[in-house]
Amino acid sequence: MTLLAIEGLTGGYGGADILHGVDLRVEPGEMVVIIGPNGAGKSTLMKAAFGLVKIREGAVLFERRDITALRPDQIVRQGISYVPQEQNVFPSMTVEENLEMGAFIRNDDIRPQMDRIYTFFPRLAERRDQVAGSMSGGERQMLAMGRALMLEPKLLLLDEPTAGLSPIFIDQTFERIRKINEAGIGILMVEQNAKQALAVCDRGYVLTMGRNRVDDTGPNLLANKDVAEMFLGG
Amino acid sequence: MATDLLQLAIYGVVSGSILTLGAIGVSLIYGILRFAHFAHGDLMAVGAYFAFSLVAGLGFPLWASAPFAVAGTALVAVAIDQTVYRRLRRVSPIILLISSFGIAIALRSVVQLIWGPHNQVYASGIQLPWRVGDIVIKPDHVWIVLGAIVLVTALHLFLTRTKMGKAMRAMSDNMDLALVSGIPSERVIVVTWAVGGGMAAVAGIFLGMDTRLHPVMGWSLLLPVFAAAILGGIGRPYGAIAGGMVIGLAMEMSTVVIDPTYKPAVAFALMVLMLIVRPQGLFKGNP
Amino acid sequence: MELGGLLTYGVFFLTQAGIYAVLALGLNVQYGLTGQINIGVAGFFAVGAYTSAILTTATSSAHLGGFDLPFLVGIAGAMAASAIVAVGIGWVTMRLRSDYLAIATIGIAEIIRLAFKNEEWLTNGVRGIPGIPRPFVETLGADPLISLGVVLGFILLGYWMVERARRSPWGRVLRAIRENEDGVMAAGKNVARFRLQAFVFGSSLMGMAGGLYAHFLGFISPEAFMPLYGTFLVWVMLIAGGAGNNRGAVLGAFAIWMLWSATDSLTRELGAEYATQAGALRVLLIGVLLQVILIARPQGILPEHGRRKGSR
Numbered sequence A: 001m002t003l004l005a006i007e008g009l010t011g012g013y014g015g016a017d018i019l020h021g022v023d024l025r026v027e028p029g030e031m032v033v034i035i036g037p038n039g040a041g042k043s044t045l046m047k048a049a050f051g052l053v054k055i056r057e058g059a060v061l062f063e064r065r066d067i068t069a070l071r072p073d074q075i076v077r078q079g080i081s082y083v084p085q086e087q088n089v090f091p092s093m094t095v096e097e098n099l100e101m102g103a104f105i106r107n108d109d110i111r112p113q114m115d116r117i118y119t120f121f122p123r124l125a126e127r128r129d130q131v132a133g134s135m136s137g138g139e140r141q142m143l144a145m146g147r148a149l150m151l152e153p154k155l156l157l158l159d160e161p162t163a164g165l166s167p168i169f170i171d172q173t174f175e176r177i178r179k180i181n182e183a184g185i186g187i188l189m190v191e192q193n194a195k196q197a198l199a200v201c202d203r204g205y206v207l208t209m210g211r212n213r214v215d216d217t218g219p220n221l222l223a224n225k226d227v228a229e230m231f232l233g234g
Numbered sequence B: 001m002a003t004d005l006l007q008l009a010i011y012g013v014v015s016g017s018i019l020t021l022g023a024i025g026v027s028l029i030y031g032i033l034r035f036a037h038f039a040h041g042d043l044m045a046v047g048a049y050f051a052f053s054l055v056a057g058l059g060f061p062l063w064a065s066a067p068f069a070v071a072g073t074a075l076v077a078v079a080i081d082q083t084v085y086r087r088l089r090r091v092s093p094i095i096l097l098i099s100s101f102g103i104a105i106a107l108r109s110v111v112q113l114i115w116g117p118h119n120q121v122y123a124s125g126i127q128l129p130w131r132v133g134d135i136v137i138k139p140d141h142v143w144i145v146l147g148a149i150v151l152v153t154a155l156h157l158f159l160t161r162t163k164m165g166k167a168m169r170a171m172s173d174n175m176d177l178a179l180v181s182g183i184p185s186e187r188v189i190v191v192t193w194a195v196g197g198g199m200a201a202v203a204g205i206f207l208g209m210d211t212r213l214h215p216v217m218g219w220s221l222l223l224p225v226f227a228a229a230i231l232g233g234i235g236r237p238y239g240a241i242a243g244g245m246v247i248g249l250a251m252e253m254s255t256v257v258i259d260p261t262y263k264p265a266v267a268f269a270l271m272v273l274m275l276i277v278r279p280q281g282l283f284k285g286n287p
Numbered sequence C: 001m002e003l004g005g006l007l008t009y010g011v012f013f014l015t016q017a018g019i020y021a022v023l024a025l026g027l028n029v030q031y032g033l034t035g036q037i038n039i040g041v042a043g044f045f046a047v048g049a050y051t052s053a054i055l056t057t058a059t060s061s062a063h064l065g066g067f068d069l070p071f072l073v074g075i076a077g078a079m080a081a082s083a084i085v086a087v088g089i090g091w092v093t094m095r096l097r098s099d100y101l102a103i104a105t106i107g108i109a110e111i112i113r114l115a116f117k118n119e120e121w122l123t124n125g126v127r128g129i130p131g132i133p134r135p136f137v138e139t140l141g142a143d144p145l146i147s148l149g150v151v152l153g154f155i156l157l158g159y160w161m162v163e164r165a166r167r168s169p170w171g172r173v174l175r176a177i178r179e180n181e182d183g184v185m186a187a188g189k190n191v192a193r194f195r196l197q198a199f200v201f202g203s204s205l206m207g208m209a210g211g212l213y214a215h216f217l218g219f220i221s222p223e224a225f226m227p228l229y230g231t232f233l234v235w236v237m238l239i240a241g242g243a244g245n246n247r248g249a250v251l252g253a254f255a256i257w258m259l260w261s262a263t264d265s266l267t268r269e270l271g272a273e274y275a276t277q278a279g280a281l282r283v284l285l286i287g288v289l290l291q292v293i294l295i296a297r298p299q300g301i302l303p304e305h306g307r308r309k310g311s312r
Helices: A042-049 A072-078 A095-102 A111-120 A122-126 A137-149 A167-182 A194-200 A218-223 A225-231 B002-033 B040-058 B062-088 B093-115 B139-161 B163-173 B175-180 B185-210 B217-231 B237-256 B260-277 C003-033 C041-056 C071-093 C098-118 C144-167 C169-179 C181-186 C191-217 C227-241 C246-269 C272-296
Strands: A004-012 A017-026 A031-035 A054-062 A080-083 A155-159 A186-190 A203-208 A211-217 B130-132 B135-137
Touching: A004 A042, A017 A031, A017 A042, A017 A054, A017 A186, A017 A211, A031 A042, A031 A167, A031 A194, A042 A054, A042 A080, A042 A155, A042 A186, A072 A080, A072 B175, A080 A137, A095 A111, A095 A137, A095 B163, A111 A122, A111 A137, A111 A167, A122 A137, A137 A155, A137 A167, A167 A186, A167 A194, A194 A218, A203 A218, A203 A225, A211 A218, A218 A225, B002 B040, B002 B135, B002 B139, B002 B163, B002 B185, B002 B217, B002 B237, B040 B062, B040 B093, B040 B185, B040 B217, B062 B093, B062 B185, B062 C272, B093 B217, B093 C098, B093 C227, B093 C272, B135 B139, B139 B163, B139 B185, B139 B237, B163 B175, B163 B185, B175 B185, B185 B217, B217 B237, B217 B260, B217 C098, B237 B260, B260 C071, B260 C098, C003 C041, C003 C144, C003 C169, C003 C191, C003 C227, C003 C246, C041 C071, C041 C098, C041 C191, C041 C227, C071 C098, C071 C191, C144 C169, C144 C191, C144 C246, C169 C181, C169 C191, C181 C191, C227 C246, C227 C272, C246 C272
Parallel strands: A031 A186, A031 A203, A080 A155, A155 A186
Antiparallel strands: A004 A017, A004 A054, A203 A211, B130 B135
């Protein structure tokens, strides 16, 4: 059963449409990346899956259920978590409180999942009582992902998870995303570091001017001459 | 002279306690709804008069009427939010502010309609004060300060130990992230009004104990309350405690040098000074 | 009421409404064009009223002056004094969010009220200043119609000034600041200075209204202003008429003043023993009316030109 299916999606933020009939799908356990030039509508497409965009035409299906009209707080309950690109932590709250807020809608014991996240991100365990606003960009990115994972989602949406990070952190972040994916969580991410992203993903979508341009497996896209010329710096 | 100053400092702590309770509500509401709630002073008056009804009408002791007044005022605050503010939230914070100005006027009219325009007191007669050397301490003053300490502690525990309290802090920190985390914003907003309204009621009752009840009692306190909130960094409830104490002390101590009528001007001057020197407040607020 | 009485009342009514119209025009410069919130309208109004009273009354031992100057000098002084107060308060708050200005104006209005009440050397305290001459009384006589004519003349003057300002490039910058402050700043304009200019302009109109009021009543005292209710009524007038639209501001002033006066005669029917309740009920009704307008028709009777319905 397809995890996420976006079909013929047209919409934007209330003004002119940004997306024009875009299709996209993510299979269970798959890692999918959206690349494209600035202003192509990459982030918008991902936000559309999370109820953050005004959809005029088309549909968003999650496990074949229509979630097109749902609000973000309802979509979270379906099993999708979203990590925004910026301002993705609660700065005046501690690491532990941030994780707790990620699990707000859970009423069961969240301790085991929190321990799993601390094992996965040992750095967060060290800093569990530190206020998020005082942490480095890389640490905040970990916390943001940790918060999103607290719900044990089936699909994780990542908006440019490596933006603004130093090269070492970029590699680490991709490595972590791959590990999260190996645990069976579907991943849909938008990335500027197209080369590295395509290297780790299963499939990729190239978006230009709010329309599908190419979609293929990661290796095929990496080998595609047009794509290489457009986004991969030749 | 030293005793005089100490005496004034005691009054300052008392009025600082009252201001703190008001400023915390203003700060919480600002942090979550991003607007300056101008009806907060009149909400305090409503709380004070609720308690007065129970005291004068049903013969309750004041301490026993307080919980009912708190619950009643919290209910009024939530009701106003649900009937008026909720419909204006998506428009803009400026419209909310103007609306709350109208609500302030309306609340005061209701108080006047129900309880009349005249001064009222909870208990007539003069309380026997305690004397410590040359210092005079009224029992009511002790209750006010103790009450404020208990409430502030309770609020601290609520904000740091409960899921709802943490959700309030989360929404104040980062509204968009709170929404995508699935925090139910409407429920948090309702709780915020209930907490802010309840604290306002206690502030109003304390003000009534300290002075008297009058339909304009709340509006007159609005300026110092906002001065306290801004001084502490608006949107930061913990800053409101420091802000309330500074403003309360400054207002009382200033009477050594200037006419007591101009106490509000002292609060105003401190606020303006803060806006010039450090607009984000003592503790970093959300300017 | 016989015809003569009705006429007298009509003139009285229109004059008062006219003074509110000038206030509403002043607030329209600040809120309607620029998006600034001034909750201290009554303060600027009082400064204008007292300034003109002190400038134009005969010399008195009870208060500062008077200086026995002509009416028009009094009005000019009223505008200047309100403008000076506005510069002081604006200088501090123009760089900050609009909520801070709103709180600061509450403070300044409160301090003005306290000062006028307590500084007897300046204002004769609660006893007030009597004997303020009617406009042009020496040349035209004391007919109330003259006062009405003068007030209507000042409405036209105020309307003309604000409308010209609104259509000018300066007015367009103000609206741009209201809609997109960052964009205007990026275009290299000094946002704070434009805001300050608008705030001072609006406040000076409020001072002008205060001066007119003093000359029209002939007597002012700190309690004569209904400080808060005055400010509140002006706000309801502007929102009801249509913020950003000058004709709307004038229309709103007359409409709401009519409503306010009508509720007054209604409550008079209730009798003297319910006078205070009736007064409170009137205010409550206007308070509820404001909420209904904000929710149901936020753009007012005459929406701002070029603004889509409900976009505010």
